[in-house]
Amino acid sequence: MPLLQVKDLEVVFEQEHKELMVVDKVNFHVDEGEILCIVGESGCGKSVTALSIMGLLGQQGHVRSGEVLFDGKDLLKLKEKELDGIRGNEIAMVFQDVMNCLNPSFTIGNQMAESIRIHLGYDKKKTKEYAIQLLEKVGLPDAKVVMKKYPHMLSGGMRQRVMIAMALICRPKLLIADEPTTALDVTIQLQIMKLLLELREEYHMSILLITHDIGVVAEMADRVVVMYAGQCIEETGVHSLFEKTAHPYTEALLRSVPSIYDNEERKLESIQGSVPENYQELEGCRFAKRCSYATKECYAKQKYHEIEPGHLVRCRLEGVLKR
Ligand SMILES: Nc1ncnc2c1ncn2[C@@H]1O[C@H](COP(=O)(O)OP(=O)(O)OP(=O)(O)O)[C@@H](O)[C@H]1O
Ligand SMILES: [Mg+2]
Structure with a gap:
């Protein structure tokens, strides 16, 4: 049994009397002792996912459906007091904005x-x-x-x-780190990442590390979940993510996002276009409009399916990517 398992998580925000789904049936798990990275552009729902796990969504947002199983217990069903017993004890969180x-x-x-x-x-x-x-x-x-x-x-x-x-x-079993270093300069970021790796060994902790830095993913992750516009679009082991990239968005992300681990040789390209507004209403692939491989079939609903053991992707164009 995984230490943490997030199943079909849906999170909505009230906005002008309308419900906006910002996390759409998100599924992933974190095994004991592993580092799972969640990566994706700004606004794709990484923080909202993390806050939902901790029961810290605040007023406007709420979990509409899904399960967050920690050690087999559904955290979403616990009373505030029971949750307090787990928060800070068995699960701890480190945020980007430490001053707050x-x-x-x-x-x-x-x-x-x-x-x-x-x-x-x-x-x-x-x-x-x-x-x-x-x-x-x-x-x-x-x-x-x-x-x-x-x-x-x-x-x-x-x-x-x-x-x-x-x-x-409290020697937590799981540390959730949401962009823990983005406010810091690069040398310090590298030191903190190294520290997290050392602590994982020493404390046998699992770490859920949220980042938009693909270099951090390469250095830190055992497995990776890529999010786009509120959905998981690819999940696989870290080597497979780089060697057997299956989703065009992941491919674009690998080429485009500057990293603290960058060397001068890496030539960055930008991903054309931007995340569509009101992506909640799109039935098909939410990346299709920006995707250079897209065909009209991509605008129909896309299944999140397994292409190899442990490698999931929400794209029908298996095998089209230039490797
Ligand atoms: N309090 C809120 N009220 C309404 N919408 C919100 C609220 N908090 C977040 N959202 C929306 O939820 C979506 C996901 O936001 P989230 O903060 O999870 O993104 P993120 O992936 O963590 O981005 P970043 O990399 O910038 O931290 C965004 O579209 C955001 O506008
Ligand atoms: Mg965030």
Whole structure:
């Protein structure tokens, strides 16, 4: 049984008395100890998917149907209190916008202590020792100094490390990281990615890593889910994604998106056109209008089907891609 299994997840947002489906029957799973990357252009529903798993969608959005099975339990059916028992304990999340997650008026030490107290109930001395140990673990050797600082006194990279340390407090089985480094400069991004890989080994954690950086996918992922306009359009192992790319959108993504791992040789092309507005109303392939391989059959409903074991694609044009 996978650690996390998302089944037919549909998320809608109320907008001007209309329901807008922004996540459309999304399916994927995360196995124990693996890193699954979700990749796709801005606005394709990556964050909404992650927030739904954590029950953090907010007011306007709600899950219309589907299941989020964690260790076999459907998180969508749990009461807020039961969910609280899993959030922060067994599943932890790291966001892109760290400043919004840390409280500006408390020191790092106080915030960590509070969280350790709530989750683990350690006494004062043990709490401090544990906080220092975690900060050192995430590459902040001056942990004692960091503890005394307020969030604004730290660099962006240091704050992200603090967030990761806080996520580790309960040794979560699953870490959800939603673009955890995009606000940081490239060197720091690379360091944080390396840290996540090390922590995965040490903690035997699974990681659901959301990114729009295809280079991050190549370096980090075991398996990959590609999203486009609210749907999963391709899922496969990381090598297969690059070697046996099956969806024209994935192919375009591989050629087009700049990466923190880029070398000078890679020539970037842009994907022509943009994500269609009101894509919810399109019955057929949502990428068809931008796809250079599309034929009129592509405008009919497309099945998300398996072309090789573990390799799923929502495209009828199997085998047309130039490899
Ligand atoms: N609170 C909201 N109300 C209405 N629509 C929303 C809300 N939050 C997100 N959406 C819509 O849901 C869609 C998916 O958004 P989401 O934030 O999941 O995209 P994303 O893939 O994470 O993009 P990015 O790479 O920019 O973070 C977008 O079209 C967005 O406009
Ligand atoms: Mg997002």
